[in-house]
Amino acid sequence: MKKDWQSILWREWRNSHDEQYAQQLYALIADTPAPSISFGVLMVFSAITGATIGLLVGLALGPSAALWQQLMLVGAVIGSIRGGYLGLNLSWRTYLTRLGASLPVGKPDEWLVGGVLLGGLGTFVFGPFFWVSALGLFWGMGGLIEWLNSGAKAPTYEYTYRAWFFWWRVLPSRIEQQKALRQACLDQPAVGEIWIEPLQLLANNTPSSESVHKIVSKLSHDDWLVRLQARHQLVLLGEGAIEPLRRIANDEETPMQPVGQWVLAMTEKG
Secondary structure, eight states, rough: OTTTTTHHHHHHHHOOOOHHHHHHHHHHHHHOOOHHHHHHHHHHHHHHHHHHHHHHHHHOOSSSSSHHHHHHHOOOHHHHHHHHHHHOOOBBHHHHHHHTTTSSOHHHHHHHHHHHHOOOOOOOOTTHHHHHHHHHHHHHHHHHHHHHSSSOOOOOHHHHHHTTTTTTOOOOOHHHHHHHHHHHHHHHHHHGGGGGGHHHHHHHSSOSSOHHHHHHHHOOOOSHHHHHHHHHHHHHHHHHHHHHHHHHHOOTSTTHHHHHHHHHHHHHHO
């Protein structure tokens, strides 16, 4: 568990439909070191951006393929060096903010389909360099946007684009979640104090005496701790909570539908 708690909490964070709860989770894990693969991602994407800029400069200077190749190579080397420098002592917060700055606005599935179609058309018309150039420009524009927005008013990309991150990671079970939170508080005592009360609530495995409808109504409470406890109690109720949650999850007219679907998935997982 000591090695896996970050992964479990990222799964919980990515799948959460409670913004306040997600922010508390993020504060617990955001400033931990990012994995080594993130260093490589920054280097590769920065190298592609450098190559793209080199290609654009070459196109502006004249129709010389040899010159284009040389400028692309120089740009790629400079870009990879810059990406490596940015990747030194990288935290998850910095890494996700940088990724978020280069992500499109909208639903991931819509952009994926649109990107494939546009990429296929662009490759057919302009050749294979279209993919490289498009990716490089996207990453470069993201870096520019992040730089322009740096400071107190910088957008919180990690919340806006949470659905894009860790999309392959499924919702953890209640037991996994609790163990991960306890381990996180041991490893991150400076930010773990706020979780003392929530962990005490989650440690209570006695089913609530309140009716399931009363507990469900707490899912929209103003206090995130009350909402957290309600979700915990519904998971403990198991089969008894599934039907009321299913009604919410299937009701497209209620703003609670995403929360209902999330808690229903938690309850079915156990």
